[in-house]
Amino acid sequence: MATAATVPEKTNYLNADYGIKSWLLTTDHKRIALLYLxxxxxxxxxxxxxxxxxxLELLTPAGDLLQADTYNKVFSMHGIIMVxxxxxxxxxxxxxxxxxxxxxxxxxxxxxxxxxxxxxIYILGGCITLYAMITGGVxxxxxFYTPFSTxxxxxxxxxAAVGVFINxxxxxxxxxxxxxxxxxxxxxxxxxxxxxxxLWSNYAAAVIMVLGTPVVAITLLLVAFERxxxxxIFNAQLGGDPLLFQHLFWFxxxxxxxxxxxxxxxxISEVICCFSRKRVFGYDFVALASIGIAVLGFLVWAHxxxxxxxxxxxxxxxxxxxxxxxxxxxxxxxxxxxxxYKGSIRLDTPMLYxxxxxxxxxxxxxxxxxxxxxxxxxxxxxxxxxxxxxxYVMVGGMVMAYMCGLHFWxxxxxxxxxxxxWSKISALLVFIGFNLTFFPQFIVGxxxxxxxxxxxxxxxxxxxxxxxxGASVLAVGYLLPMIYFAWSLKYGPDAxxxxxxxxxxxxxxxxxxxxxxxxxxxxxxxxxYNYDEIDNQPQEAEVV
Amino acid sequence: xxxxxxxxLQTHDTGxxxxxxxxHGPTTKMFIAVWIALLVATGLTVLIASIDLxxxxxxxxxxxxxxxxxxxxxxxxEIKYQTKMTMTxxxxxxxxxxxxxxxxxxxxxxxxxxxxx
Amino acid sequence: xxxxxxxxxxxxxxxxxxxxxxxxxxxxxxLVYRYNYFTAWDVGSQHMEIKWGAINTVVLxxxxxTMVLAVHAAKxxxxxxxxxxxxxxxLLGAAFLGIKAVEYTNHWNAGEVPGLNWxxxxxxxxxxxxxxxxxxxxxxxxxxxxxxxxxxxxxLTWLLIRAQKGDFTSEYNSPVEMTGLYWHFVxxxxxxxxxxxxxxxxxxxx
Numbered sequence: 011m012a013t014a015a016t017v018p019e020k021t022n023y024l025n026a027d028y029g030i031k032s033w034l035l036t037t038d039h040k041r042i043a044l045l046y047l048x049x050x051x052x053x054x055x056x057x058x059x060x061x062x063x064x065x066l067e068l069l070t071p072a073g074d075l076l077q078a079d080t081y082n083k084v085f086s087m088h089g090i091i092m093v094x095x096x097x098x099x100x101x102x103x104x105x106x107x108x109x110x111x112x113x114x115x116x117x118x119x120x121x122x123x124x125x126x127x128x129x130x131i132y133i134l135g136g137c138i139t140l141y142a143m144i145t146g147g148v149x150x151x152x153x154f155y156t157p158f159s160t161x162x163x164x165x166x167x168x169x170a171a172v173g174v175f176i177n178x179x180x181x182x183x184x185x186x187x188x189x190x191x192x193x194x195x196x197x198x199x200x201x202x203x204x205x206x207x208x209l210w211s212n213y214a215a216a217v218i219m220v221l222g223t224p225v226v227a228i229t230l231l232l233v234a235f236e237r238x239x240x241x242x243i244f245n246a247q248l249g250g251d252p253l254l255f256q257h258l259f260w261f262x263x264x265x266x267x268x269x270x271x272x273x274x275x276x277x278i279s280e281v282i283c284c285f286s287r288k289r290v291f292g293y294d295f296v297a298l299a300s301i302g303i304a305v306l307g308f309l310v311w312a313h314x315x316x317x318x319x320x321x322x323x324x325x326x327x328x329x330x331x332x333x334x335x336x337x338x339x340x341x342x343x344x345x346x347x348x349x350x351y352k353g354s355i356r357l358d359t360p361m362l363y364x365x366x367x368x369x370x371x372x373x374x375x376x377x378x379x380x381x382x383x384x385x386x387x388x389x390x391x392x393x394x395x396x397x398x399x400x401x402y403v404m405v406g407g408m409v410m411a412y413m414c415g416l417h418f419w420x421x422x423x424x425x426x427x428x429x430x431x432w433s434k435i436s437a438l439l440v441f442i443g444f445n446l447t448f449f450p451q452f453i454v455g456x457x458x459x460x461x462x463x464x465x466x467x468x469x470x471x472x473x474x475x476x477x478x479x480g481a482s483v484l485a486v487g488y489l490l491p492m493i494y495f496a497w498s499l500k501y502g503p504d505a506x507x508x509x510x511x512x513x514x515x516x517x518x519x520x521x522x523x524x525x526x527x528x529x530x531x532x533x534x535x536x537x538x539y540n541y542d543e544i545d546n547q548p549q550e551a552e553v554v
Numbered sequence: 555x556x557x558x559x560x561x562x563l564q565t566h567d568t569g570x571x572x573x574x575x576x577x578h579g580p581t582t583k584m585f586i587a588v589w590i591a592l593l594v595a596t597g598l599t600v601l602i603a604s605i606d607l608x609x610x611x612x613x614x615x616x617x618x619x620x621x622x623x624x625x626x627x628x629x630x631x632e633i634k635y636q637t638k639m640t641m642t643x644x645x646x647x648x649x650x651x652x653x654x655x656x657x658x659x660x661x662x663x664x665x666x667x668x669x670x671x
Numbered sequence: 672x673x674x675x676x677x678x679x680x681x682x683x684x685x686x687x688x689x690x691x692x693x694x695x696x697x698x699x700x701x702l703v704y705r706y707n708y709f710t711a712w713d714v715g716s717q718h719m720e721i722k723w724g725a726i727n728t729v730v731l732x733x734x735x736x737t738m739v740l741a742v743h744a745a746k747x748x749x750x751x752x753x754x755x756x757x758x759x760x761x762l763l764g765a766a767f768l769g770i771k772a773v774e775y776t777n778h779w780n781a782g783e784v785p786g787l788n789w790x791x792x793x794x795x796x797x798x799x800x801x802x803x804x805x806x807x808x809x810x811x812x813x814x815x816x817x818x819x820x821x822x823x824x825x826x827l828t829w830l831l832i833r834a835q836k837g838d839f840t841s842e843y844n845s846p847v848e849m850t851g852l853y854w855h856f857v858x859x860x861x862x863x864x865x866x867x868x869x870x871x872x873x874x875x876x877x
Contacts, residue, residue, distance in 0.1 A: 240786030249800035
């Protein structure tokens, strides 16, 4: 045991090497995860800044803060940054990169240098997109619909498209790395049905990344070519079909939302089990539901095009397929709830976020089923109902899952514990702020307020004011963790190997972990969530 | 750190290898045979293209192209000698591409149908 | 080493999956417009020079053979043969690109480049805008393919340099095999591009 005299600090991945080169040229998946954490956080707050501009504009019915063209740029840039540079990489690139090798019991990912390359590609894509924004912005919406984007827009469409195109390769390489790692680098005894559900979810998301991202890549390239060379592939005046763009775009962009949510669901599975002290209810169902979401997610894209001009028959087919895709998500929600039933619930901060996720994701998901119904969709398309729907699943779902994961694994990543009081306050502020921001948007959308307009009829003002007020609360909820996580690095108490007494190989090693994760290759002999065994063992001695 | 490479102990999918890559497998003779088949198929494609087969022209040309592609993938890319997982990975790409093509075309083809409800 | 080889192989095949989906998007566009504008497709295809397309197909098939023989030589650790076959593959790849340059020049001179130099002749009863879409897709698809050929030749050159230095043995030859997979994939794409772009019509000019 440690004596009162100074004990040399054990070498871990943070102190193994110093200097900026050791970070910028690292191939350690944990350091790369932190590189991503820093850049993703920066993009999140930039996207949040644009959100703040939107909400400020919408405080009053008149378009008095921003001109219409500027407003178009603001919501476009909000969407591009949040979708491509925050949501899609967030859990996979930060938590996935950090945890996937550890959870399989390996020293690193299958292709560590490609992992580093993937971060540099992300940065390159991000810089190009930022440059596009600084030098004039883009006003096509994050959806780049043609022929506006290819023919009529006077903004930096090509630059933005190229930035997003390049960023896509970051996603592809991450997904490729995860798939190969999970297939080929599992520790002895770690069979597929002993895998933590976080790995199943990230695996499913990785499959989508590999299959879907290339399609949006070529689509954006075609938009760039059309704009540069005046082809007519998507331009009706030249015989092209704008809907072809939408088919190709949404073929990726719908599965993309499952790239976003699946890793988040993986986090929730881990946290619910740990803070209910129970194995997950229906492991097989939850694992297969992840795969089901990935596969079915590719069959529904034209539900974004119901009013765009597709045939009625196609609309009917996609409508029913969209209803099917809700099923595996619902299975997961039922199973998480059943896991909590008769569990020994501890309401630590990660659990607060996880429970919040279940409620808010359910609301968002159910409204998605409403939208699958053609009649409703025709009424609410391009209104704030849609905006509320996807923010419920993306922010109430995905961002909360990301915060949940950050709080759950922060002790492992940093070796320190954050202050519980402030983290609970933040969770509460996020939950309250989120609902205050976005629930009024369901109402105002159903009442007919269109999206992407900088002005609106005065009868919608009260709800918009509520929404903006909520956004300020939400912003505080997101800013506080920045402060207390940073604080914890210097002043937080040492967390120990396994402060949550959680199951999982990552908790068997020190916090922070050594560079190669494990001193000896672990051997797995139990199922994933053996909480009854863990809770019946005496507390293990701390590894110094 | 242990001396034995931990990766040799790891659980991974070996699937069912049809052939081990280095024991007996593709030979130069086989490569030449495949090459000749590919050249013949190319010649056939050009020949058939000059005949008016109406609606059958495209399917026939694509069938020959697919045969050529299968030959390259099976023998030149040696997928015949890889694990089942590799084959699954490749087939899944064609499956999802098929989804893109079929469901998109379903929209275009059905636009001409008249809906009278 | 076999383990690492299988891991690299799986990684490479996953990358090829992304390439299939990447080209697949353009094949989707092609299919949609061929269905809707078949007359224009017929006419546009008549403006392709079948002889160059066929020769290029043969060139690529031969380059796939030389590539496979290079990989085979690498597995036997036969340095001279690796270098020889890699060099032949590069040569054939360059020949392909040279022929494509000839074709592109001919199209430019005939005013068949949409947006940039569009004044084609002999469009029959096809809508010129639809024929322009055919040519747009032609240049996008073959252009992307050519870009992949250029990257492939770059990779092969890097391999050639390493092979000359004696880097590849019967124990270590993964890079050659992985590059081979990439090269064959680019060949397979062309195997489909040729009939789809060149052989739509059964009438042909020159």
